[in-house]
Amino acid sequence: MRLNHRTVARWVSILERLYAAFRLPPLGAPKIRAVKKEQKHYHLDWTLPPAPAQRFENLVAAHLRKWVDFESDAKGRDLELRYFRDATGREVDFVVVEDRKPATFIECKWGDEAVHPALHYARERFPGAQFWQLTAEGSKDFRTAEGIRVCPAVEFLRRLV
Numbered sequence: 001m002r003l004n005h006r007t008v009a010r011w012v013s014i015l016e017r018l019y020a021a022f023r024l025p026p027l028g029a030p031k032i033r034a035v036k037k038e039q040k041h042y043h044l045d046w047t048l049p050p051a052p053a054q055r056f057e058n059l060v061a062a063h064l065r066k067w068v069d070f071e072s073d074a075k076g077r078d079l080e081l082r083y084f085r086d087a088t089g090r091e092v093d094f095v096v097v098e099d100r101k102p103a104t105f106i107e108c109k110w111g112d113e114a115v116h117p118a119l120h121y122a123r124e125r126f127p128g129a130q131f132w133q134l135t136a137e138g139s140k141d142f143r144t145a146e147g148i149r150v151c152p153a154v155e156f157l158r159r160l161v
Contacts, residue, residue, distance in 0.1 A: 012041065019044055022065055027082045027095045027102060040083055056136040057093060057108045060153060064094055064106070067160040090118040104130045108153070112138035119148050132156055 015021040023039040042065075043049065046058040064081050071077045078099050085091040096104040105126070107116045112135060119131050123146050131146075134153040141151040 022061075024061070024081055024083050024094070027084045027097065038085070052136070053108075053110045056110060056153070060106065060108050060134060060157070061094065063157050063160055064096065068096065084118070084122055086121075090121050092116070092118050092122055102126050102129050104132065106156070107133045108136070109133060109138065110136050112140045115144055115148055115150060120146065123148060 012021065012023065016023065021041050021043050023041045025039050042058050042061040044062060044065075046055060046062045049055045049058050061081075068079045068081045072079050080097040082095045082097055083091065083093055084095050084102075084105065092105045093108050094104075094106040095102050096106070102122075105119060105122050107119055109116065115133055119133060122129075123131055131148040133148060133150045134156050135151070136153060138150075138152055141155060143149050
């Protein structure tokens with residue numbers, strides 16, 4: 001089935017105005033060949049995605065969105081929530097941008113897994129940022145030699161509003 005792009009964009013816009021969904025634009029840095037147009041969408045009701053891993057990522061997205069909005073509105077910080085994906089497909093789920101610079105990269109994984117390769121790639125390109133890999137059911141809590149923190153999501157999320 002073919003859908004008109006403008007029609008789909010209008011419907012997504014309606015869902016955003018009804019506070020049912022929100023979109024994240026990609027991080028577009030001049031140093032990398034980043035994807036410029038594709039946006040990811042998430043539900044404000046994080047329980048809607050059918051698979052547990054998708055629900056977990058949506059839960060983190062909703063919490064990050066709430067925190068970014070609060071910090072921007074209540075404290076006047078210049079924050080944005082984005083995601084990172086380059087032209088070769090390396091992707092990090094979330095990037096908190098402060099003052100137009102990437103400040104924190106966050107990757108979501110269901111269990112204890114090796115550090116996601118895209119985090120290593122982004123770490124090389126944005127050395128001043130923080131890097132996190134959050135797990136839903138994982139129990140490991142450590143920092144790699146490069147400074148990437150791997151921990152259960154609750155350890156990260158309790159720092160937010």
